[in-house]
Amino acid sequence: MNDAGxxxxxxxxxxxxxxxxRALDLTLAAVAERSGLSVPFLSQIENERARPxxxxxxxxADALNTTAVALLAAADATDRTVDVVRADDDAGLSPDAGVRxxxxxxxxxxxxxxxxxxxxxxxxxxxxxxxMYVADGAAEVEAEGRGYTLAKGxxxxxxxxxxxxxxxxxxxxxxxxxxxxxxxxxxxx
Numbered sequence: 372m373n374d375a376g377x378x379x380x381x382x383x384x385x386x387x388x389x390x391x392x393r394a395l396d397l398t399l400a401a402v403a404e405r406s407g408l409s410v411p412f413l414s415q416i417e418n419e420r421a422r423p424x425x426x427x428x429x430x431x432a433d434a435l436n437t438t439a440v441a442l443l444a445a446a447d448a449t450d451r452t453v454d455v456v457r458a459d460d461d462a463g464l465s466p467d468a469g470v471r472x473x474x475x476x477x478x479x480x481x482x483x484x485x486x487x488x489x490x491x492x493x494x495x496x497x498x499x500x501x502x503m504y505v506a507d508g509a510a511e512v513e514a515e516g517r518g519y520t521l522a523k524g525x526x527x528x529x530x531x532x533x534x535x536x537x538x539x540x541x542x543x544x545x546x547x548x549x550x551x552x553x554x555x556x557x558x559x560x
Contacts, residue, residue: 384428384443384462385419386417386446387443388417390445391442391445395436402435406427406431412427424465425470438497440550444477446463454476456475469486469488470483479552480552482548484506486544487544488539489546491537494535494536495535496533496535497529497532499531500551501529501551502549503521503548504526504546504547504548505523507523507545508544508546510537510546512536512537513537514534515533515534515535531551
């Protein structure tokens with residue numbers, strides 16, 4: 372995989388990746404082998420000198436037996452009872468990642484905004500319930516062997532344990548995904 376263009380400083384995603392890797396007693400080389408990413412690139416991410424794309428973050432999460440959402444949540448584990456996430460807040464991902472967290476920290480729910488192209492090449496399986504809302508554009512979702520076409524304003528509910536994949540079908544599509552969280556384990560120093 373070409374990691375070019377994924378440089379910069381992230382707010383705490385590297386620390387979350389490092390904590391998870393150490394909690395599993397894995398070396399960078401082991402995570403590199405599991406993820407298909409290079410050791411130098413993983414080291415740069417852990418040391419906040421590189422920003423992963425969403426695809427790279429998902430590959431790291433898979434290698435660490437967790438989810439990209441859990442790693443993003445662990446990047447800012449501060450408990451807040453009230454929090455405003457600004458549109459221009461830095462999520463620690465590459466600028467072209469096309470995703471941003473709408474809720475920071477470790478809470479009972481998570482929410483992400485996906486923008487732009489999304490290929491249906493990845494299957495998802497979450498333990499908890501999930502809601503997808505199409506804010507702009509259109510998307511197609513495959514769940515339990517059936518296809519669903521969603522237009523602007525449509526929502527799709529998925530019970531926990533339902534395998535699914537989705538993709539944006541129009542340029543400028545924005546999909547909001549809200550779900551009950553699966554907290555990351557081993558987030559201690």
